[in-house]
Amino acid sequence: MIKKCLFPAAGYGTRFLPATKSIPKEMLPIVNKPLIQYGVEEAADAGMTDIAIVTGRGKHAIEDLFDNNRIIEAAVNGTDKESLLEETNRLMRTCTFSYTRQKEMKGLGDAILSGEPLIGNLPFGVVLADDLCTGEHGRDGILAQMLKIYEQHHCSIIAIEEVPEQDTHKYGIVSGVEIEPGLYRVEDMVEKPQGTAPSNLAIIGRYILTPDIFDLLRDTPAGAGGEVQITDALKSQINNGGVIAYKFRGRRFDCGSIHGFVEATNYFYSHFSASDSPRQPGRADNSA
Numbered sequence: 001m002i003k004k005c006l007f008p009a010a011g012y013g014t015r016f017l018p019a020t021k022s023i024p025k026e027m028l029p030i031v032n033k034p035l036i037q038y039g040v041e042e043a044a045d046a047g048m049t050d051i052a053i054v055t056g057r058g059k060h061a062i063e064d065l066f067d068n069n070r071i072i073e074a075a076v077n078g079t080d081k082e083s084l085l086e087e088t089n090r091l092m093r094t095c096t097f098s099y100t101r102q103k104e105m106k107g108l109g110d111a112i113l114s115g116e117p118l119i120g121n122l123p124f125g126v127v128l129a130d131d132l133c134t135g136e137h138g139r140d141g142i143l144a145q146m147l148k149i150y151e152q153h154h155c156s157i158i159a160i161e162e163v164p165e166q167d168t169h170k171y172g173i174v175s176g177v178e179i180e181p182g183l184y185r186v187e188d189m190v191e192k193p194q195g196t197a198p199s200n201l202a203i204i205g206r207y208i209l210t211p212d213i214f215d216l217l218r219d220t221p222a223g224a225g226g227e228v229q230i231t232d233a234l235k236s237q238i239n240n241g242g243v244i245a246y247k248f249r250g251r252r253f254d255c256g257s258i259h260g261f262v263e264a265t266n267y268f269y270s271h272f273s274a275s276d277s278p279r280q281p282g283r284a285d286n287s288a
């Protein structure tokens with residue numbers, strides 16, 4: 001059973017300036033729910049209730065989201081707005097939250113390595129909150145799907161999806177042998193390929209990592225973009241424990257881009273705005 005899930009959340013989110021000048025990008029809402037909460041819900045639904053968040057300067061709003069706010073609670077208590085806090089409250093009841101800071105912006109690999117003191121020596125999940133993922137209706141979320149694959153293979157698992165060839169330079173790209181429909185034993189991987197990509201199978205922001213990744217990250221030199229890349233450390237695992245890539249069932253929105261953010265907003269608004277379920281974003285209205 002994997003209990004821990006790491007959320008690298010130290011990035012500046014410069015594509016969303018000026019909003020991200022004072023708001024962490026992970027707190028930008030899709031309809032009324034902050035991006036990071038979607039990710040924490042996905043982790044908690046997969047049984048990963050020890051939430052470890054790697055933050056940086058100016059990210060206090062994330063800690064405040066998962067903490068009591070007696071003034072707001074008193075203000076909505078007994079009103080029709082009370083249910084809007086239910087899901088956040090559920091996460092606060094069922095999960096623990098711990099935080100550490102990435103000291104320098106040295107890349108995703110370095111951010112994950114910064115989380116080592118919160119994770120320790122057990123396999124763990126990783127969620128990049130700006131990849132907002134949703135499973136097929138009524139089915140497992142992406143992390144829960146990946147957990148089942150981990151239980152069979154006991155090695156690092158990465159989520160992938162097919163992207164158009166002209167977009168491969170934006171992602172980590174894997175190639176490998178399909179061992180079951182949608183399941184690949186990875187043979188090669190490259191972060192943000194400049195020339196011809198080995199395939200169009202792009203890594204998306206969900207990982208299950210075995211803890212040897214930390215030692216590998218310590219030995220991983222800066223790669224694409226001058227940053228320490230998790231893709232490069234994972235490449236070292238290919239011949240040392242193996243890596244499985246999994247074409248997940250569901251949808252993923254790239255909420256690190258304006259286009260994906262708007263797409264996700266429209267999707268969640270049209271799918272859930274009429275729902276009374278407190279688990280989903282609430283109905284938009286005009287009240288303050």
Ligand code: G1P
Pocket residue numbers: 108128131170171172173191192202203204205229230231256
């Ligand atoms: C990171 C990873 C990359 C992956 C992507 C998914 O890149 O390094 O391998 O494909 O997330 O969103 P970033 O988007 O942080 O540049």
